[in-house]
Amino acid sequence: MLLLLHPYIRISNLTTPKTRHNFGLIPRSYSKASSDSSKTQWQLFTAHLQHLIATAPTDTTYKLFYLARHGEGDHNVAEALYGTKAWDDYWSKLDGDGTRYWVDAHLTAVGEQQARDAGLFFKKQFAEEKMPVPDTWVASPLMRCLKTAELEWAALGLEGFKPLIREMAREVMGEHTCDRRSSKTKIRAAQPEWLIEEGFTEEDELWEAEHRETHAEHDVRTQKLLEQIFGNEGKNAGVVSLTSHSGAIASLMRVIGHREFRLATGGMVPVLIKATKL
Numbered sequence: 001m002l003l004l005l006h007p008y009i010r011i012s013n014l015t016t017p018k019t020r021h022n023f024g025l026i027p028r029s030y031s032k033a034s035s036d037s038s039k040t041q042w043q044l045f046t047a048h049l050q051h052l053i054a055t056a057p058t059d060t061t062y063k064l065f066y067l068a069r070h071g072e073g074d075h076n077v078a079e080a081l082y083g084t085k086a087w088d089d090y091w092s093k094l095d096g097d098g099t100r101y102w103v104d105a106h107l108t109a110v111g112e113q114q115a116r117d118a119g120l121f122f123k124k125q126f127a128e129e130k131m132p133v134p135d136t137w138v139a140s141p142l143m144r145c146l147k148t149a150e151l152e153w154a155a156l157g158l159e160g161f162k163p164l165i166r167e168m169a170r171e172v173m174g175e176h177t178c179d180r181r182s183s184k185t186k187i188r189a190a191q192p193e194w195l196i197e198e199g200f201t202e203e204d205e206l207w208e209a210e211h212r213e214t215h216a217e218h219d220v221r222t223q224k225l226l227e228q229i230f231g232n233e234g235k236n237a238g239v240v241s242l243t244s245h246s247g248a249i250a251s252l253m254r255v256i257g258h259r260e261f262r263l264a265t266g267g268m269v270p271v272l273i274k275a276t277k278l
């Protein structure tokens with residue numbers, strides 16, 4: 001069972017400088033062993049997280065997720081232009097409008113800058129607040145997420161940065177062509193050094209033109225994604241970067257029992273999750 005622990009991390013939509021206050025961490029004390037006044041709040045929290053992991057029962061562990069939504073994509077611009085109703089009813093089912101092309105939508109120039117800004121934010125947090133660097137990176141296979149993760153993280157030169165591309169991290173599937181992924185060959189060409197999970201098919205076998213995934217269907221595969229991450233990364237890997245989508249992050253919130261929370265393009269949110277094997 002997956003649970004959200006609270007109040008260790010406050011949910012914050014980190015989209016603008018005004019809301020990027022220490023990545024949402026609430027100042028507080030922990031155990032006496034982790035309350036050194038010379039430490040930053042993130043150092044204290046990290047020590048507490050490591051203590052939770054080290055002392056948890058064999059069937060229980062904890063992971064801190066840095067959840068990031070991709071930057072603005074061509075499909076986001078089109079939806080804003082035509083309105084959500086017209087987008088859902090008509091435009092989203094086409095490949096483009098003659099000016100824009102949004103099948104497996106790419107980032108706009110604005111979206112690319114949002115990703116770079118997010119990377120600068122993380123760089124500052126790591127250097128000044130001693131926020132823990134991810135142990136592992138996971139990304140949706142859609143092009144807008146691959147580029148966002150690249151622009152956010154690659155320039156930081158972090159040791160061990162080699163994201164794992166996972167199918168289950170995708171956006172709501174079906175009908176909208178922006179959510180139909182490219183072939184494995186194209187994904188490999190876009191990110192030749194990254195890892196692709198075992199069993200990843202050459203062509204997209206999950207997207208359906210006539211059926212839009214329901215919340216219940218999406219939540220089933222989000223549960224599977226979390227089980228993959230917790231099972232694959234081992235008990236002692238405590239920090240995970242997940243670059244995904246608004247709908248995918250909302251699904252994750254539902255699965256862990258938190259209120260649904262939607263991020264703006266380029267937004268980020270930290271979430272601490274406790275996983276117990278049933």
